[in-house]
Amino acid sequence: MLEIFFKECLYFTASRLSRVITNMAEREFATIGLSPTSAFLLMAVYEKESISQKEIAQILHLQPSTVTRLIEKLIAKGVIVNRVEGRMSLISSTEKGRALVDEIQRCWTNLRSNYNDILGEKKGDELTLQIFEASEQLEFIEKG
Amino acid sequence: MLEIFFKECLYFTASRLSRVITNMAEREFATIGLSPTSAFLLMAVYEKESISQKEIAQILHLQPSTVTRLIEKLIAKGVIVNRVEGRMSLISSTEKGRALVDEIQRCWTNLRSNYNDILGEKKGDELTLQIFEASEQLEFIEKG
DNA sequence: TAAAGTTGCTTGCACACACAATTATAATAA
DNA sequence: TTATTATAATTGTGTGTGCAAGCAACTTTA
Numbered sequence: 001m002l003e004i005f006f007k008e009c010l011y012f013t014a015s016r017l018s019r020v021i022t023n024m025a026e027r028e029f030a031t032i033g034l035s036p037t038s039a040f041l042l043m044a045v046y047e048k049e050s051i052s053q054k055e056i057a058q059i060l061h062l063q064p065s066t067v068t069r070l071i072e073k074l075i076a077k078g079v080i081v082n083r084v085e086g087r088m089s090l091i092s093s094t095e096k097g098r099a100l101v102d103e104i105q106r107c108w109t110n111l112r113s114n115y116n117d118i119l120g121e122k123k124g125d126e127l128t129l130q131i132f133e134a135s136e137q138l139e140f141i142e143k144g
Numbered sequence: 145m146l147e148i149f150f151k152e153c154l155y156f157t158a159s160r161l162s163r164v165i166t167n168m169a170e171r172e173f174a175t176i177g178l179s180p181t182s183a184f185l186l187m188a189v190y191e192k193e194s195i196s197q198k199e200i201a202q203i204l205h206l207q208p209s210t211v212t213r214l215i216e217k218l219i220a221k222g223v224i225v226n227r228v229e230g231r232m233s234l235i236s237s238t239e240k241g242r243a244l245v246d247e248i249q250r251c252w253t254n255l256r257s258n259y260n261d262i263l264g265e266k267k268g269d270e271l272t273l274q275i276f277e278a279s280e281q282l283e284f285i286e287k288g
Numbered sequence: 289t290a291a292a293g294t295t296g297c298t299t300g301c302a303c304a305c306a307c308a309a310t311t312a313t314a315a316t317a318a
Numbered sequence: 319t320t321a322t323t324a325t326a327a328t329t330g331t332g333t334g335t336g337c338a339a340g341c342a343a344c345t346t347t348a
Contacts, residue, residue, distance in 0.1 A: 005187070005252075006184065006203070006204075007273070007276040008269065009252065009255070010165055010256070010259055010268065010271065010275070011165045011168070011255060012184065013272050013275040013276045014161050014162045014165045014272075014275055015162050015165075015181075016205050016276075016283075017278060017279045018158045018159050018162035019335080019336090020279055020282045021155045021159075022155065022158075022159060022304090036155055036156075037159075037305095043149070052326080052327095053326070054326065054327085061163070062306090063305070063307080064328085065305085065306070065308095065327085065328075066304075068327065069328095070304090086314070086326090087312060087326045088326060088327080089326075108153065111153070111155060112152075115154055115282060118281050124154060124278075125152065127154065127274055127275070128151070128153065128154045129152075130271055130274070131158055131161050132157045132160075134161060134263055134268075134271055135157060135161045135164055138259060141262050159304095163305075166334090179333080179334080181334080181335095196296080196297095197296070198296060198297085207335075208298085209297085209299080209335085209336070209338095211297090212298055212299085213335085230296090231295070231343040232295095232343095233297065
């Protein structure tokens with residue numbers, strides 16, 4: 001049958017997993033009014049105190065244009081600020097942003113328990129690691 | 145460091161993998177003028193000769209509304225037709241659609257070689273299976 | 289057989305992400 | 319110093335997907 005064909009396709013399964021887990025993550029982070037990716041961006045900014053958009057893009061593996069849009073929204077929320085320096089725009093978190101960090105980590109932990117409760121902690125963490133490694137390899141080739 | 149945190153998050157890694165593999169798949173299927181998901185849908189239609197949108201949604205694990213949009217485009221391309229029967233709309237492939245099937249399978253095979261060349265055939269196929277299983281489990285819980 | 293509920297599909301709206309083109313600044317070569 | 323090239327960020331536009339609400343047809347119950 002066709003289903004067998006589909007489930008042997010990495011594109012198909014990876015897209016599906018991404019939809020499911022995105023759904024879970026959005027639900028979780030919605031409790032603090034952020035999209036999961038925004039939350040991750042905020043963590044990246046928090047860590048370094050001052051960081052360029054390019055660095056953010058590299059950490060999150062997103063395109064610069066995507067980062068620009070995310071940043072717009074987070075500035076509008078008042079959780080980060082943008083200091084332009086030459087051609088770079090350096091992002092740092094505001095007090096309001098820093099105040100969110102604990103909540104973000106709580107959501108993060110919750111999300112992880114949510115899926116590890118279902119997958120099993122060992123299996124879930126292993127899967128995550130394998131997916132990470134596969135991404136690294138595929139992305140490396142893609143970009144040459 | 146933060147990267148460690150990120151790479152331990154299934155949401156983060158799964159989204160990233162999905163972006164990378166979607167990119168590869170889109171490139172591959174672009175050679176025949178289809179998006180990967182449209183190609184999959186066409187295969188599902190081809191298999192059954194006449195299939196409801198609901199069934200398609202179940203096979204592809206997409207929302208009904210998404211299937212509606214995909215079908216609109218494929219009808220516009222002339223590769224499927226829509227026969228309304230009561231409240232159901234039954235989809236079947238046209239001659240033009242059937243003529244595409246071989247090319248779709250070729251793309252499919254190419255895509256698979258592309259990533260398996262990088263990941264290793266065994267690893268790639270195992271990963272795909274594990275992702276499939278994780279999706280099943282998580283989706284099952286999500287939907288109750 | 290009429291009212292109420294259910295089901296399949298569609299529509300309007302929204303979100304995340306990307307690509308390509310553009311702007312603005314910096315670095316290098318002439 | 320000027321011209322060229324490279325880099326960082328932004329903007330316009332498009333694609334894929336989803337949710338919530340609505341419509342249309344069928345089913346059940348009274």
